[in-house]
Amino acid sequence: MTTRRDSGAETRDRLIEAAAETLKTQGYAGTSARTIAKAAGVNSALVFYHFGGVDPLLLAALDRSSEERMRAHRETVAGATTLEELVEAATRVYRADMEGGHITLFSELVGASIARPELRAEIVKRADPWIDFVEQTLDRVIGGSPLARLLPPRDVAYAAITFYLGVNLFTHLDADRTRTEALFGLAARVAPRARLLTLRMPRRRRPASTESPE
Amino acid sequence: MTTRRDSGAETRDRLIEAAAETLKTQGYAGTSARTIAKAAGVNSALVFYHFGGVDPLLLAALDRSSEERMRAHRETVAGATTLEELVEAATRVYRADMEGGHITLFSELVGASIARPELRAEIVKRADPWIDFVEQTLDRVIGGSPLARLLPPRDVAYAAITFYLGVNLFTHLDADRTRTEALFGLAARVAPRARLLTLRMPRRRRPASTESPE
DNA sequence: GAACGGTTTAATCGAGCGATTAAACCGTAT
DNA sequence: ATACGGTTTAATCGCTCGATTAAACCGTTC
Numbered sequence: 001m002t003t004r005r006d007s008g009a010e011t012r013d014r015l016i017e018a019a020a021e022t023l024k025t026q027g028y029a030g031t032s033a034r035t036i037a038k039a040a041g042v043n044s045a046l047v048f049y050h051f052g053g054v055d056p057l058l059l060a061a062l063d064r065s066s067e068e069r070m071r072a073h074r075e076t077v078a079g080a081t082t083l084e085e086l087v088e089a090a091t092r093v094y095r096a097d098m099e100g101g102h103i104t105l106f107s108e109l110v111g112a113s114i115a116r117p118e119l120r121a122e123i124v125k126r127a128d129p130w131i132d133f134v135e136q137t138l139d140r141v142i143g144g145s146p147l148a149r150l151l152p153p154r155d156v157a158y159a160a161i162t163f164y165l166g167v168n169l170f171t172h173l174d175a176d177r178t179r180t181e182a183l184f185g186l187a188a189r190v191a192p193r194a195r196l197l198t199l200r201m202p203r204r205r206r207p208a209s210t211e212s213p214e
Numbered sequence: 215m216t217t218r219r220d221s222g223a224e225t226r227d228r229l230i231e232a233a234a235e236t237l238k239t240q241g242y243a244g245t246s247a248r249t250i251a252k253a254a255g256v257n258s259a260l261v262f263y264h265f266g267g268v269d270p271l272l273l274a275a276l277d278r279s280s281e282e283r284m285r286a287h288r289e290t291v292a293g294a295t296t297l298e299e300l301v302e303a304a305t306r307v308y309r310a311d312m313e314g315g316h317i318t319l320f321s322e323l324v325g326a327s328i329a330r331p332e333l334r335a336e337i338v339k340r341a342d343p344w345i346d347f348v349e350q351t352l353d354r355v356i357g358g359s360p361l362a363r364l365l366p367p368r369d370v371a372y373a374a375i376t377f378y379l380g381v382n383l384f385t386h387l388d389a390d391r392t393r394t395e396a397l398f399g400l401a402a403r404v405a406p407r408a409r410l411l412t413l414r415m416p417r418r419r420r421p422a423s424t425e426s427p428e
Numbered sequence: 429g430a431a432c433g434g435t436t437t438a439a440t441c442g443a444g445c446g447a448t449t450a451a452a453c454c455g456t457a458t
Numbered sequence: 459a460t461a462c463g464g465t466t467t468a469a470t471c472g473c474t475c476g477a478t479t480a481a482a483c484c485g486t487t488c
Contacts, residue, residue, distance in 0.1 A: 007436090025328075026329045029242055029243045030328075033477085034474075034476090043438080045438085046436070050435095104328075107383055108328075110383045111241065111242075111386075112243060114240070114244075114386055115239070120387075120389075151403075151404070154396070158384070158396050161380075162380040162383075163376060163380050165379075165383040166377050167380070169321055169380070169383075170375060170379055172325075172334065173337065173341050179372050183372055186370070186372075189364060190365070221455095225465080246444075246445060247445080247446065257466060257468080259449090259466080260466070261446095261447095262446080262447060263465075264465095268446075430487100431488085432486080433484100434485095435485105437480105437483085438480095439479085439480090440478080442476100442477100443474105443476090445475085446471105446473090447471085449469085450468100450470105451468090451469105452465105453465080454463100454466100455462105456461105457460100457463105458462090
């Protein structure tokens with residue numbers, strides 16, 4: 001029973017949905033209050049009435065997608081207890097976010113924030129939870145192991161996010177997705193070896209004094 | 215001795231320079247014929263007279279930067295004969311391209327090509343030589359080693375480019391560059407171990423029959 | 429049934445956009 | 459000296475942009 005009084009909620013919903021879709025398919029440069037409103041089947045002035053502007057609407061779209069993905073990823077990753085399982089879980093995460101367009105949403109806004117200082121602060125605020133998430137997950141799985149000293153979870157988290165952001169751009173150079181699949185294949189091939197590192201590297205404790213004159 | 219007749223060459227030069235600068239600092243959305251021309255101190259109609267449009271000018275700017283960087287990188291990487299040296303050389307490559315803004319130039323255009331099919335084809339054409347370059351370099355250094363079977367140079371090249379594109383976006387989330395420095399630190403810490411993989415992994419030649427059911 | 433108020437609409441503003449054009453500019457060749 | 463032609467300029471066109479506004483809409487409340 002949709003009364004007119006609270007019909008704003010549905011309009012906001014449609015706008016957020018349309019904003020996400022437009023940003024994914026048209027990029028930031030092709031995203032405007034008019035194009036979003038048209039995709040939502042709604043008057044463009046409502047973008048400003050409900051959200052105060054285009055950028056706040058896009059951030060709302062990112063927030064919705066982010067919350068949904070974060071929930072899904074926490075579940076995906078929760079069961080992983082070895083590095084091998086974690087790499088496999090991460091592969092599923094990348095693939096899901098890539099196919100669902102969440103990476104595009106995220107990285108388009110990161111790119112857009114180049115020329116918009118006020119937007120950048122908002123994006124950073126939304127990126128930090130993801131970095132923390134990766135760090136905590138890594139720490140849970142390899143924390144305390146010798147590998148964690150070679151690869152500090154925080155730093156690896158930075159690398160993972162960097163790679164994550166790059167995936168979006170790379171897939172656009174790769175229309176038929178064969179190259180992207182090669183990336184997943186690479187991860188799948190490396191994953192089984194990953195655990196070997198955690199187990200065997202600490203064993204190798206030779207006096208490395210005479211190692212190599214370079 | 216600049217005559218008016220061939221003054222077009224200098225104008226083209228200034229436009230290319232200004233186009234690169236504008237794209238780096240303002241992003242694609244903030245780059246227009248007018249903003250570029252203003253930065254070049256030149257009438258905006260000359261963008262169309264000399265280049266036929268904004269996008270061709272931006273591609274020309276990318277080409278100039280690309281050629282210069284490719285030349286520099288071939289030199290940087292030429293001396294590397296071990297995987298460790300190669301990782302160190304690659305670190306210098308990433309750092310140089312990041313600080314010089316070439317990554318921004320590249321990835322901004324990749325991002326812009328989301329909504330522009332005709333631009334995307336041009337970008338792909340310009341990305342392939344870089345993928346080939348990484349692949350050939352990897353093949354030269356680790357080709358034939360058992361590591362190359364675990365990490366096929368072509369696939370690793372895809373991963374390197376993906377990471378390369380991500381670096382640009384990540385640095386924009388990282389105003390003070392401490393996180394980015396952590397990435398370089400990570401590479402520096404991993405590099406010395408990289409060679410161990412090439413040397414010691416082939417030795418481990420156990421009958422892998424009972425390894426893992428998976 | 430009349431007033432209220434959250435929502436929606438159409439019209440509009442000034443600005444910047446890509447692109448075009450006619451005219452002016454000015455070395456150079458005749 | 460004069461005409462040529464590559465280059466540059468200012469003006470202009472049609473368009474889309476973000477944003478605002480007054481009026482209309484309509485379920486709710488009294």
